[in-house]
Amino acid sequence: MKVHIEDLVQTRLPTKHGEFILHYFSNTLDDKEHMALVKGDVVHQENVPVRIHSECFTGDVLGSRRCDCGEQLAMAMQYIDDFGCGVLVYLRQEGRGIGLLKKLQAYNLQDQGMDTVDANIHLGYLADEREYTIAGLILESLQLQSIKLMTNNPEKISALTDLGINVTGRIPVESVAHDDNVDYLKTKAQKMSHLLFK
Numbered sequence: 001m002k003v004h005i006e007d008l009v010q011t012r013l014p015t016k017h018g019e020f021i022l023h024y025f026s027n028t029l030d031d032k033e034h035m036a037l038v039k040g041d042v043v044h045q046e047n048v049p050v051r052i053h054s055e056c057f058t059g060d061v062l063g064s065r066r067c068d069c070g071e072q073l074a075m076a077m078q079y080i081d082d083f084g085c086g087v088l089v090y091l092r093q094e095g096r097g098i099g100l101l102k103k104l105q106a107y108n109l110q111d112q113g114m115d116t117v118d119a120n121i122h123l124g125y126l127a128d129e130r131e132y133t134i135a136g137l138i139l140e141s142l143q144l145q146s147i148k149l150m151t152n153n154p155e156k157i158s159a160l161t162d163l164g165i166n167v168t169g170r171i172p173v174e175s176v177a178h179d180d181n182v183d184y185l186k187t188k189a190q191k192m193s194h195l196l197f198k
Contacts (some may be wrong), residue, residue: 003029005041005137013037017074018081020088025141028136032092034134036142038075040085043143047168049086051150052074052135052160055094058103062134066107071175076150087142089135097129133157136163 013014013022020037027034042048053076059069080086085193095103098120106119117127139147139160146166149157150173157167 001028003027003133003174004193005034005134005136005141015077017077019098020077020080023138023142025134025138027137029134030092034053034092035076035090036138038142039080039087039092042085043097044145045179046145047080047098048144048147049080049083049150049171050139050144050147051086051088051173052091052132053088054091054096054130057091057094057100066110072173075173075175079150080112080172086148087139087144089138091132091135093130096127097131104188106136128155132159132163136165139165 005025007023008026009024010021013020018039020039023036023038025034025036051072053069053073056064056067056069058071059067059071060073061070063070076088080088092121094100095106098106102120102123102125106114106116106123109119109122110116114122120127120129146168147160148169148171149160149167150171151157152173157170161167
């Protein structure tokens with residue numbers, strides 16, 4: 001099935017990390033509200049800084065210290081504002097695609113000694129259930145010529161490249177490790193090949 005998206009609304013969004021245009025996309029793949037924050041003129045531009053950020057209610061909204069998601073979101077928005085141009089695609093795929101309920105259940109398993117990968121697998125899921133078709137279509141609709149992806153995850157680069165996105169480089173997005181997230185970050189590096197602690 002071919003997936004279609006539509007850029008239904010664009011509105012000015014002033015934030016503590018600068019002013020953006022927020023785009024709201026509908027799609028034929030799921031009923032979720034995927035969005036993009038855009039700064040500057042990105043149409044036909046090359047090497048545009050882009051962050052593909054998957055929703056993390058606990059980190060993005062509540063400021064959870066169990067992960068690095070909220071910090072990465074803030075760092076990406078600030079980087080784009082400082083650069084003067086860029087895109088942050090916000091995908092509604094909570095908990096690496098398993099949803100909020102299962103993510104919270106995975107938290108409890110982690111408190112019992114499992115790491116983030118083993119907890120997901122114990123619940124019957126893959127370590128990472130995310131997919132990036134919508135992100136690729138959003139970037140195509142914004143008509144970027146090429147991008148530099150803000151990520152520590154090489155799988156994300158491969159996924160976008162497979163979707164036909166011209167990824168010319170990577171911008172690291174590394175938050176500070178502390179007692180509440182260091183094991184989580186080590187698991188991402190050791191079991192998911194994230195480019196951390198290099």
